[in-house]
Amino acid sequence: MISLVFVMLWHRRGQAATLALLGLLAVTSAVAAPAYLIAVDRAVAVGQIATAAPNELGLVASTVQDERVATDGTGDPGLATEQDGLQFGDVATALVAMPGFTYVYSAEYYAIGIDSNPANAARFVYRQDVCAHLQILTGRCLAAEGDVLIGEHTAQRLNLKAGDPIELRSAVPSPNPKKKAWLPDGKPRRLLIAGTYRPTEPAAGYWGARGYFTATPETGPGEPIFTAAVTQQTMDHGRITLAMDGRAGPAALNPDRLDVLRADLQKLTLSTADVGLAVQIDTGMTALLDRIDVGQSSTRPLVPVLAVPLILFACFTIFLTVGYGLEGRQSELAVVALRGSRWWTRWWLAAGESLIAVLAGALCGCLIGQLLVDAIAAIVFPDNGVSSDWSSLRYAPLAAGAALLSVMVAQRRQFVGSVARLLRRNPSTANGRWAVAAEALAVLLAVAASVQLVLSQGSLTGLGLFAPAILMLALGLLAARVLLPLISRYAVRALQRGRLGVALAGLQLARRPGAGRLFALLVATVAVAGYAACAVDTAAAGRAVEATLGIGADRVLTVQTAQPQQLLSAVRRIDPDGDFAMAVTRLPPGVAATDTPGLAVDSTRLAAVAAWPSGGPDPAEVADRLHPQSLAAPAFAGPDIAVDVSASGLTPGRNGLRLQVSVSSLTGLGDAVIELGELQNRPATYRQKIAVCQEGCRIDGIGFARTGSSRLTAAVVVHGMRATGPDREVLPTAQLADPNNWRASPEVRPAQAPDGLRLEFAESVSVSPLVWIKPAGTPDPMPVAVAGGRLAGDAVTGLDGKPLPITHAQTLPVVPQLGRRAVLVDLEYADRTTMNAGLGTTPQIWLNTAAPPDILDRVSAQGLTVVADIRSDQIRRRLEQQGPALALGFHVLAGVLAVLLGAGALVLAAAVDRRRRVEDLSALRTQGLRPGPAGQAMLWTYPALVAVAVVIGLPVGAIAWLVTGWALPLAGPYPPDLPLPGWPRVTVLLAVGAVVLLALAAVAVATGRHLRRRVKP
CATH class of the missing domain: 2.60.60 (Lipoxygenase-1)
Structure with a gap:
């Protein structure tokens, strides 16, 4: 019997190969989805690590010692040093035990004497191997006790050079909070400037998060004085900060062992708690790991949303094609039944051929699914590295079992059917009560899944995860139920009008028992591709909104400190014509948590510079209302x-x-x-x-x-x-x-x-x-543009932190940068109404694409220091490397696999129909059917089916997106408060439909030509 089944396989090897391909696609989808999730998780981790801040890539263990005061109150400084050193050493042992870290030791305290301004103190620092990370501009590096290195800007400002002597003494801040000054805390010591330096890479990991080169009002230009450990220790001082900077290397930040890193950090925290409060651990690595977890969790719902339809449609395709094949073999099975074969013989002859083909395809799918994702990951995520995780194969048996179960269910009639039914030339139609009940069940499940998705507020778990798949399949079945009778009527009318080719093609579609299910499958195939296009294009448009409207303009410069009038005047001098730059500052936060945030902008440049929401009022009109004409200020x-x-x-x-x-x-x-x-x-x-x-x-x-x-x-x-x-x-x-x-x-x-x-x-x-x-040169109350409805009160917080009376002048869908609940006010008028605005809150300069290349130099020439430079294209690239964008790559893969499923079902259906259609058309040709109508009937039956399926499938995909797409976390679990688009562009859907139509139509035309060659003239 086994040899007979293999002979049958060889005799119908084309059908067997197609069925094996469908089994392969089913298991490939089941394996590819978790494999792609693993690859995306690695990509998210790699991307976040690559863009992490220095303090997120390492940790600092520090303790403060005071050699003049004993910690036990005895007055013996040795006890204090020994005790604090013992505690610090315990933590150092725990740090060294963490694999993959490199450590740098440092010590520092503040010193005065080099700068005559008592408000400025210098950081007197020892750092291990510091000379290897400095460029010595003049003089030499540290060589003897008493040598120090000073920064180039400090040397220029104080007119110092290599070889000059200086006198330093340790210092402490004044206890008077109103007096910003440093007081002596040790005996002066004469030191020698060995050289002047410039850091080779101020942002390098070696410097950790110490902020050595950040200028502050208390430390001057942000250039510490470096010295050797012996010089620092022998100089008279009080409190000194000892630190170990640990830098995580590739081994510690391996994406496959981040859980181990988190556990090590938790152990270190516990060991620090056991030691006591004397040692402090500072690290941003926990925040980095949390951010990676959030990014990875946002990908988890996006991949299964289309992986489930793929597996479901693959099983439905196998069910459909096996049923098609058995209808072509009913005469064989009838002969077996007439001979009185036992049930297991009858079962094996009926199911063995399909089971072996599907099982062979499933075994190949295990390997191909993983290799396919590995190949895609190597192209899409080139920096991902190689993962040895094959855990996704654990889903392969489930998919293979579902595929084999589909084979068994498709043959239920052949197992229990009578010989008379098997001998019938025309099998029963799909209008039986079981077929109607199955379709009704699919519709009810689609409704239940959609309702659960709404009630769970978009939770893609349980039945809600199956909502898109069931909905697309149910709509496809309903479309087939409605459309095929219309095709039958059209074919009858065409026959009455003498259009034989069209009539024969239409009757073949409408009256073939499996045509309805084949049509439903093709509709669902196109719907999956359309749904994927909806997700990918909507997410891309949302990232574009985040990258422009989310930051406010094409490019945003944040300056260090500036008063509103200073910022406004500087920007107007930089851009006197108002072509590319606009001054912006945020209104100070209010006292109440419910206070609406606000943005003050130079509204005369709003239309030229700011990113503006689509569908909002004209920005020029908004500017006119925010800045009405008024009297000139005295x-x-x-x-x-x-x-x-x-x-x-x-x-x-x-x-x-x-x-x-x-x-x-x-x-x-x-x-x-x-x-x-x-x-x-x-x-x-x-x-x-x-x-x-x-x-x-x-x-x-x-x-x-x-x-x-x-x-x-x-x-x-x-x-x-x-x-x-x-x-x-x-x-x-x-x-x-x-x-x-x-x-x-x-x-x-x-x-x-x-x-x-x-x-x-x-x-x-x-x-x-x-x-x-x-x-009275400004409007009173101040006109504001409001997003998020009318304000609860009649005032907002002004630039001076006091209530500013306002009037609602314009409604906006969103305030750029702030979101859908905020206010917009004119910066010039807001400044003129305040008596003392003080420093602006987050002063910024917004720029459009016309900003000149030397804009940073122009800003610096106005006395403003740029502390952040954000560009919309940088934000977009960063968003494209985050979890949701990376996960949507599977939607593209799902669309391709869905089209392959549809094409496979089409090929197998045509192969099963070939024998009967050849006999029918050959008989009609013998009876005088002209070659033209016969050619139309042969060539255009399946292309017409494909064309109608594409026309119906795109709206089905759009409906499924309308019902379920809102639940997809396309912008991550914490989307910004922006009007993100919810619909794709129509042109994108049409383009996807055209591609799917060309692919499926090519397969349909090829099957028609093959049929035409077999019809006798």
Whole structure:
């Protein structure tokens, strides 16, 4: 019997090969999905490690010792040193026990004496093998006790050179928090500058996360003084920080042993806790590992979403094609049944041929699935390295079992069918109650899976994981149930009109029992490809939104510190025409957690520079509403200001008012609030020299500060404001005296006086220590554009941290960089309404693609220091290396495998139909059917089926995407608060449909030509 089955296999070797290919694809899909997940996990880990910050690639164990104070209170410094050293040594032993790390020892304390400014102290550092990582510019490296190395910028600033002697002493910060100064903490020592240096690679792993070359207000230019260990130890000092910097190498950061690294870090933390608080472990490696875990977890739902349909459709294809094949062998099976063969003989002759073919394909699929993913990973993830993990093969038996079960289910009728049924020329149609029940069950499962996906809020677990697959299959079956009767009617009408070729092709499609299932399979195949296209294109569009709208512009420069007016003026000088640059700063965070974040921008450049959401209002219109025309702010041209004021009703020294003026530089030198003096009950002129007004200032407000605590009723007349040069008035008297040109606090009533502006203070001023009158040159309340609906209150936090009254001027879908719940305000007007804005919160310069190549030099020329330079293309490349983007590569593979499944089913169906169709068409040709209609019937039956399946399959894939696509974590588990697209581009879907149509149509045409050659003329 076995030899007979092999003879049958050889006789129908084409069908057997196709069936083996389908079994291969089923197991390949089951193996490829977990294998691809393993490859993606490695790629995520490799990518995160490659882009990690220095502190995330190592750890620091540090302890502070004080040789002057014993830790046990005895006063013996030796005990303190010995005890602290013992603790540090215990942790050092634990560190060295961690494999794959290299360690650098260092020690440091602060020293003064080289810089005359008491606010600056230098880091006096010993670091192991430091000379190998420095470029000696002048002099030599460390050679003798007493030698030191200083940085090139420090040498230039202090006019020092190699060979000069210096005197240093250890220092501690002043205990007075209001006094930023360093105090001596040791005896001075004379040292020799052996040379000046420049770090060869300041960001190299050797330096760890010590921040040696980061400038701070307390340490000057960020260049430590390096010395030898003996010099550092013999110099008189108190507290000293000892540290071990551990740098993780490739062995420690091997993607296959990150779990071991996490366990080692946990053990180190426990050992540190056992030692006590004297030793501190600082590392960002835990954050790196957590980020890798998050990236890997975001890939887990994306691959099975299309792996499940592939396996399901492969089994359905095997079921369909085996059933097709058995229909062609019914006469053989009838003869076996007539001879009274036992059931197992009948079963083996019916199922053996298909089982052997599927089993052979399944065995090959185990290897091919893994090798296919390895080949793809080597191309797509070239930096991944080679993984020896073959654990994905554990899913192969499950897929092979499902494929073999599909073979058995497809032959159920042949096992239990009567001889009469097997001898029938026309098998039963697919309208039986079991077929209808199966299709109804598929529809119910699709509904249940979709409902569960909604109720679980997009959790791709349980039945929800099968939702896309079941939904596409159910829609394919429904489409076949609806469409094939229409094709039958069309074929009958074509026959009545004499179009024989079309009629024969249509009747072959509509009345063939397995045609409906074949059509449903082809529809599902196209739907899988369309669904994959939806996921890939939607995710790509989402990454484009994150890379542009997420950062605000094509390129964003973050500067170190800058006042809003300084930033605004600098950017306008860099780009006077407003073609490529825009000043931006964030509004300070509010006190309440529910306060809406805000962005202040130079709105006159909003349309030219900012990334803008599609579907939002025109940015030029938004800019007009945020920056309406207003009066020019009062300004003066020189550094000195004089204010003529007379007052009455004051008690100087006890219950009076002090005059203040808030100004902003016209050239970006900064803001200032100037104290002019206490008002007298007589006319007086108050003068002040203002440093930031060297090139002119505008007046932001005139303030009056209380000097007493009792109630106050007074009147003040501002007669004039002018610069102290000849004929340089700030305002004409008429303009100054007009109360409509000023905006006053409720405690002050402005009125016009014959010789100026009269201000009457009510008794309620006793509860206000400071009141202001401001020029009415800005809108009041401030217009803002709001994203996320109307604000709960009528104010936001202004640049000075105080409430800024606002009015809702425009609704936005999103504020660039901040998200879908934020406000947008004009930077110039927001700055003019504040009395002292201080330093901006995250000051930035947004640039478009027209920014010149030397933009960084232009920014530096304006006195701004760039601390971050973010480009949209860099963000996009980084997103493309993260888990979701990498996982979607499997969707492309799934689309290709789905098309191969459809093509295999088409070939096998055509091979089974070939014998009967050859007999039918040959008989019709003998009876006089013309060659033209016969050729149409032969050539266009399956191409027409393919064309209709593609037309129906694309909408089916789109519907499946509408129902389930929202649950896919295309932007990771924590998507940004941005309007990410939910639909692909129509052109992409059409292009995918065209490719699938060409591929399947080519197979269908090839089968038709083969059939035509076998038909007798």
